[in-house]
Amino acid sequence: MNATDTGLMAFSYSRFNTFDRCPLWFRLRYIDRIPEADSAPLVTGRIAHEVAEAYGKHCIGNGVATDFAFFDDLARRACSDAPAEVGADLRGILDTMRDTISFIEGPASRIEEELAFDREWRPVAWDDPAVFFRAKIDKRMTTDEGVIVWDLKTDRRIPPASDLPTNPQLRIYAYLVTLLDPDVQSITVVLFFGRYGRSQSWTFTREEAESYGKEIERKAERIEVEMEWTPRLGEACRICPYTARCEAFQSAYAGMDFLVRDEEHARELAARREAVGAAYDLLTESLKAHVEAHGRIALPDGRVLDFVPGTKVTFEDVRAVVAFLRKELGDDLAWAALSTTKTQVTKVIRKAKRKDLIDAALALGTETPTTTFKIAKKGEEGEEG
Numbered sequence: 001m002n003a004t005d006t007g008l009m010a011f012s013y014s015r016f017n018t019f020d021r022c023p024l025w026f027r028l029r030y031i032d033r034i035p036e037a038d039s040a041p042l043v044t045g046r047i048a049h050e051v052a053e054a055y056g057k058h059c060i061g062n063g064v065a066t067d068f069a070f071f072d073d074l075a076r077r078a079c080s081d082a083p084a085e086v087g088a089d090l091r092g093i094l095d096t097m098r099d100t101i102s103f104i105e106g107p108a109s110r111i112e113e114e115l116a117f118d119r120e121w122r123p124v125a126w127d128d129p130a131v132f133f134r135a136k137i138d139k140r141m142t143t144d145e146g147v148i149v150w151d152l153k154t155d156r157r158i159p160p161a162s163d164l165p166t167n168p169q170l171r172i173y174a175y176l177v178t179l180l181d182p183d184v185q186s187i188t189v190v191l192f193f194g195r196y197g198r199s200q201s202w203t204f205t206r207e208e209a210e211s212y213g214k215e216i217e218r219k220a221e222r223i224e225v226e227m228e229w230t231p232r233l234g235e236a237c238r239i240c241p242y243t244a245r246c247e248a249f250q251s252a253y254a255g256m257d258f259l260v261r262d263e264e265h266a267r268e269l270a271a272r273r274e275a276v277g278a279a280y281d282l283l284t285e286s287l288k289a290h291v292e293a294h295g296r297i298a299l300p301d302g303r304v305l306d307f308v309p310g311t312k313v314t315f316e317d318v319r320a321v322v323a324f325l326r327k328e329l330g331d332d333l334a335w336a337a338l339s340t341t342k343t344q345v346t347k348v349i350r351k352a353k354r355k356d357l358i359d360a361a362l363a364l365g366t367e368t369p370t371t372t373f374k375i376a377k378k379g380e381e382g383e384e385g
Helices: 013-021 023-031 040-061 068-081 084-100 161-166 168-180 206-210 212-226 247-252 263-294 318-329 331-336 342-351 355-362
Strands: 109-117 133-142 147-153 186-193 198-205
Touching: 013 023, 013 168, 040 068, 040 084, 040 109, 040 133, 040 147, 068 084, 109 168, 133 168, 147 168, 161 168, 161 198, 168 186, 168 198, 168 206, 168 212, 186 206, 198 206, 206 212, 318 331, 342 355
Parallel strands: 147 186
Antiparallel strands: 109 133, 133 147, 186 198
8 A cells, every 4th residue: 555545645734733643533534534523623713714815815906904894794704604603712813813914015925825746846736646745825925035924823822932943834834935936045934823913933044944845755754654543642632533433542431432323322421421521530630649749741642741830810900900901002902801701790799699780780791692512400491301
């Protein structure tokens, strides 16, 4: 069995990333081609990219840096068409993008650029049978100082800035730019985190960027030659769509069959679901005690389980924070930084022993229908029987 037989001819950053997470995930997705169910983060990211693409093409095509009315219309239609479970999260991301994204005017900017190369690193069509590596660049701009690559992220986590020089995705983008522009000497890759309106960037010299081509080839060769699809249990299991097909994952949970066979089996699994949660809590406490007594635990994939120090910031004088933000950012952004929930509002009112205010207070908010997947108590709304 060779690469062509298994569909491994074309690689990309996302394929490398999937293989590093779990080789079995890679096989099920890219070789066996078993469809993945769309997750909420995946849907949110896809819609945000579609909005950014349409907005960028409109702005550049019309020679403007921003067009808020056009963006608002895009965002409204995107949110109305989005699944209910991503609506609120998507709306928040798009609101932040609206206020922080602008586009450099002129033909030097390219939006959602599809790049494909053969094994000799010659540009080919996206669907060319000889394609070896593919990439999509959200925005590429040529300036007097060099080339800027802009990549939109909807992740909740912003990686440490110290990771940027060795970030594989940044290095891939930089290398591909050297193939497109033989004269470029400086490539800056910008990661824009749409959820927060924040950016991180790193600039590569041409020499630094060109050196990564061989690393891409080595990664591809390792996958093609080894053909090892050993499952890798770890953090990625939480987001893997194939855990029900993974024997290693199921054996870790006493051979539980996660695919519902019939109504009786569904009732059994619903009851065991709570036990799994309890087992996780028990396992966590046991591991904490071990780490406290013996030190951190090294995982097979190189990560470690340990108590990681951090900081928690609380604001006793909220008025001072609001005043500062209003002065420095203006009213709209200042109030956007603050939020409250139904639970917090009702908790404060109950603490003041003024239950009569609850309905009036909640009426000040926007009510959005939600669905919670849980085991309901008898008599709870929505229960049948």
